Amino acid sequence: MTSARQLYLYIVKNITVYPEKEAQAISYMLLEHYMRLRNIDVLVDRPIPENTAQPDWDSIIKRLNNNEPVQHIIGSTEFCGLEFRVSSAVLIPRPETEELVQMVTRDYAEPDKNISILDIGTGSGCIAIVLARFLPHVSVHAWDVSDEALEVAKENARQLIADVTFAKQDMLNVTFPLPGNIVQFDCLVSNPPYVTYSEAESMRPNVLRFEPHEALFVEDNDPLLFYKAIADFGVHHLKQQGKCYVEINEHFGAETKKVFEERNYKKVEILRDINGKDRFVRAIWA
Template identity: 90%
Template sequence: MTSARQLYQYIVKGITVYPEKEAQAITFMLLEHYMRLRNIDVLVDRPIPENSAQPDWTGIISRLNNNEPVQHIIGSTEFCGLEFRVSSSVLIPRPETEELVRMVTRDYAEPDKNISILDIGTGSGCIAIVLARFLPHVSVHAWDVSDEALEVAKENARQLIADVTFAKQDMLDVTFPLPGNAIQFDCLVSNPPYVTISEAEHMRPNVLRFEPHEALFVEDSDPLLFYKAIADLGVHHLKINGKCYVEINEHFGAETKQVFDERNYKDVEILRDIHGKDRFIRAIWR
């Protein structure tokens, strides 16, 4: 291929496991990452110098057709305008989670002293790191139960120059009060596992085969398990009028709200995402 358009067309045609529009979007990601070619370069059919180093496109296309996520192939993804390293040890950040982060940044945009936020189940660190970058006046802490996930999160924090305090902690095995003089937080935020096992059959192979199940799935017998743990944590370690923000399963909005209502949170709201689905709960501790 001697031009950007020829290369673009070759890759799009080779990707057979995705609808055409998704194949096109994936191709633009690949061209940007490997060749520094932008959409406009394809549009104007920019020539590619003969001596340009190119990856093994055949191998990359084969990996894509084996349902390996493009983010794993290039090793990173964009979230809230920042580039995050990802691997099979962490979930690939989703656009809906960007909305969750925007809610928190809006509510804590005004500088205030001694504001502390805890991100529960941090994964790649995307939530905690963006909050630390966008809210420099806030003290950000982040937990995860996975050593591998924490390694990825810490590396992302180093690369993005974000001041986050990471700790290994299972949210389902918290002893109250927490060690360290019973830390009190102003805000809890979490995108916990919420997909039920029975919903797995409707999920794409690129998610099922390549993303960590422990960060995705919860048993059908107790689909609100993690929300109960988060709400209980808030009871013990949220300051008065502290806020809790969680991403939720769209099929359990009312039930998740009830978890917080039963624990005497106030102003418990179900909020919708950009697709109009019940996707978030925001609650205030009394």
């Protein structure tokens, strides 16, 4: 292929496991990553110099057609305008989670002293790192139970120059004293596992085969397991008027809200995402 458009059309044509629009988006990601070619370069059919080094496109396309996520192939993804390293040890950040981060940044935008935020189940570190970057006046802590995930998160924090304190901690079996000897936080934020195993059959192979199940799934007989643990933790470790923000399963909005109300949280709200689905719960500990 001697031009950007020829290469783009070749990749799109040969990606067979995705609908055309997704194949087009994936192609643009690949061209940007490997060739530094932008959408406009494809539109104007920019020539590719003969001596330009190119990856093995057929090998990459084969991996895509085997349902390997494009983010794993290129090793990174964009989240809130920042580029994060990802691997099979962590979930690939979703656009909905950007909305969760935006809620927190809006509520804590005003500089205040001694504000501390805890990200529970940090994965790639995307939530904690963006909060640390966008809210430099805030002290950000992040926990995960996975050593591999914490390594990815720490590397992302180094690369993105974000001041986050990471620690290994199991939210379902919290050990004391807490990392850093912090007793109370102003804010808890989490995107915990919330997909039930019965929903797995409707999920795509690129998720089921390549993303960590422990970060995705909960048992059908206790789908609110992590929300109960987070809410219970907040009862003892949120300051008065402290806030809790969680991403939720759209099918359990009312039930998740009830978890917090039963523990005497106030102003418990179900908030919808950009697609109009119940996606977040925000609650205040008073």
